[in-house]
Amino acid sequence: MEVALDLFDDALVLLLMMLLALVGFVLALFVPSIWEVLKPKDKGPRKVKDATLEKLGVKVRRFDGGLVRLLGDLSLPDGFEVEESVVVEGRLSVGERCHFGKGLKVLGDVVVGCGVVIDESLVAEGDVNVLDEVVIGGSVDACGDVKLGERVFVGGSVVSGGNVELFENCEVVGGVLAGERGVVRVLRVPWVEFPSAVEDVG
Numbered sequence: 044m045e046v047a048l049d050l051f052d053d054a055l056v057l058l059l060m061m062l063l064a065l066v067g068f069v070l071a072l073f074v075p076s077i078w079e080v081l082k083p084k085d086k087g088p089r090k091v092k093d094a095t096l097e098k099l100g101v102k103v104r105r106f107d108g109g110l111v112r113l114l115g116d117l118s119l120p121d122g123f124e125v126e127e128s129v130v131v132e133g134r135l136s137v138g139e140r141c142h143f144g145k146g147l148k149v150l151g152d153v154v155v156g157c158g159v160v161i162d163e164s165l166v167a168e169g170d171v172n173v174l175d176e177v178v179i180g181g182s183v184d185a186c187g188d189v190k191l192g193e194r195v196f197v198g199g200s201v202v203s204g205g206n207v208e209l210f211e212n213c214e215v216v217g218g219v220l221a222g223e224r225g226v227v228r229v230l231r232v233p234w235v236e237f238p239s240a241v242e243d244v245g
Contacts, residue, residue, distance in 0.1 A: 110147065121156070134169070141185060146181065157192070164199060188225075193232060
């Protein structure tokens with residue numbers, strides 16, 4: 044009888060130790076993620092202050108629902124971030140590595156710099172020129188011509204009132220549609236041949 048009780052006590056202690064080890068393991072796995080949720084290192088895109096935009100010489104109108112309307116032609120600097128939907132009443136030039144947390148609508152021509160991320164769609168009433176390594180989560184819809192640089196990702200479709208020109212290493216999930224008289228041109232990525240030996244360099 045004492046042997047059975049000793050075995051039962053040993054099994055109970057072993058079970059308790061395994062349970063404590065499992066709780067410690069789960070805590071070790073999830074505490075860093077919980078900590079990151081409570082105190083994130085990267086706060087994400089910030090609301091753009093009107094004073095920041097006014098320094099760029101732009102008049103700003105804000106509307107309910109997170110919409111910002113910018114009046115006039117605009118050139119955004121590199122690394123610019125905005126979390127609201129943006130409407131630009133004029134031409135727009137976007138610097139490199141900018142981030143738009145929602146969609147972007149331009150009532151003129153737009154040039155999107157390298158490495159820009161637009162989480163939703165890009166709509167333009169003029170021509171669209173998207174440079175290399177840009178990510179657009181939604182569609183691209185333009186009344187004018189559309190040009191996509193190398194390694195551009197579009198999560199929706201590309202619709203153009205004119206011509207569409209893109210490189211073969213672009214990815215457009217929803218397809219490409221050019222205007223009634225428009226043409227879709229797919230450009231090849233230039234081939235660069237590197238020397239195979241030191242003697243070939245000259």
